[in-house]
Amino acid sequence: MKKLILLLIMVLSTVLSHAEEKKRLLILDSQTQEPYRTLRETVLNELSALGYRKEENLLIEYEIIANYAGRVRNILRHSKKQYDVIFINGTMSAMGALEFINRDVENADAYHFIFGNVTDPVGLGLIPALGVPSHTRFTGIAYPVDVEERLRFVKQIFGKNLKVGYIYAEMPQSLAYNRWLKSALEKEAFRDMTFFFRSVEFVKSDRGHGRMAMLAEKIVRDLDSRVDLFMSPNDQMGISGAFSQMVYRTSTKPLVGIGRDKGCVVSLTPDLAKTGQKLAAMIKQVFEGAKLDDLIPHSSESSVYYDEEIGKKFNINAPEW
CATH class of the missing domain: 3.40.50.2300 (Response regulator)
Incomplete structure (x- = not known):
């Protein structure tokens, strides 16, 4: 009987351990259309190649805001979950996330935003400049070709x-x-x-x-x-x-x-394939303990x-x- 109890404890410990290892990713797409679809799919495929697979060790939630920035704020204000990374895909999503951080958050350090398909992250106020540590809760890769x-x-x-x-x-x-x-x-x-x-x-x-x-x-x-x-x-x-x-x-x-x-x-x-690969690498690094300031925001490569x-x-x- 004692051996059975010990075995059950070991099994439960293993299950709980695996549950704790799961990372939680929230994706906020401005639209379902391009360029958001390609970038989202590339990021998820690359994360899988890097060892983070849906339902195995990665919990993914996906929201489409249909270019209404205010929806991002509503989603984040009413969510009771703690996300390891929030991937903001598009300028309108980024605007909503910034409004949420500026108006609704007491402990901003609890949030890790990584952006893609954002035309002007500097002008929006997400980051002070490209090519240097952001010292904000945002980093990522800007969309446009120079x-x-x-x-x-x-x-x-x-x-x-x-x-x-x-x-x-x-x-x-x-x-x-x-x-x-x-x-x-x-x-x-x-x-x-x-x-x-x-x-x-x-x-x-x-x-x-x-x-x-x-x-x-x-x-x-x-x-x-x-x-x-x-x-x-x-x-x-x-x-x-x-x-x-x-x-x-x-x-x-x-x-x-x-x-x-x-x-x-x-x-x-913009080369969305390369951008997606680089963003997935950023997300992986945050999952594994990297600070946002260690991940330098930069521009997309062109094709x-x-x-x-x-x-x-x-x-x-x-x-x-």
């Missing part, structure tokens, strides 16, 4: 004295990106480029990108005869297939995209997308970059 690098990419392919149609959604990430873009266009290297800036309203909801692309269609028609090309904005409308396909069927001019969706001839796009079929239509060759 603006000047993107402009050089466009000029290498299309030449000088370009007229560019640029239609953006009135979203926080687009407004931040536009400030960098307008600043770059004042520099000597890009003064020969003329941008036609136009905007559509920010439509919230998980399917808002499709509605925004519909609103942009009339603007594409109006600008088509005045520009040499269109360039996708740095926002949910711009990265969506709905936008790139709308431009392709509506315009007689090529589209330089920001993602990998059918419709654009070429893109210089080139080229559509051969559309390239032939517009007589554009695959870029060497």
Whole structure:
């Protein structure tokens, strides 16, 4: 009988030990669409490869905020759980998380936020700068390709004295990106480029990108005869297939995209595969005791997308970059 009791104690101890080893990860996606889907899936696949597998030793909770930042605050305020890491996937999710930390938290040290797909983490106030310890409760990898690098990419392919149609959604990430873009266009290297800036309203909801692309269609028609090309904005409308396909069927001019969706001839796009791998490594390090200040926030690496079929239509060759 004593041996049976000892055996039961050993089994229970083992079960409890394994239960204690499980880490808890909360994922807060701004939308279900791209680029959030690819980054989320890459992070989870890489975590599995690193030894953290769902239900085995990793408990995953997943929420979609549909671009309503206030939902993040509500989720975190009402949660009774302690998460080892909160992965904030997108600018709107990041805004909600920051509001929660600033308004609702007494012990901020209990929270570990790692961000991805955030356009301007410095401007939002998540971190003081890229490339240095954050000294905040946030670290991660910023989304966009460097603006000047993107402009050089466009000029290498299309030449000088370009007229560019640029239609953006009135979203926080687009407004931040536009400030960098307008600043770059004042520099000597890009003064020969003329941008036609136009905007559509920010439509919230998980399917808002499709509605925004519909609103942009009339603007594409109006600008088509005045520009040499269109360039996708740095926002949910711009990265969506709905936008790139709308431009392709509506315009007689090529589209330089920001993602990998059918419709654009070429893109210089953030490499989400590499970003996801690096973010998973960050999350693993926090699971294993690393401090956020040990994980330096930085920018995404870029990769080139080229559509051969559309390239032939517009007589554009695959870029060497």
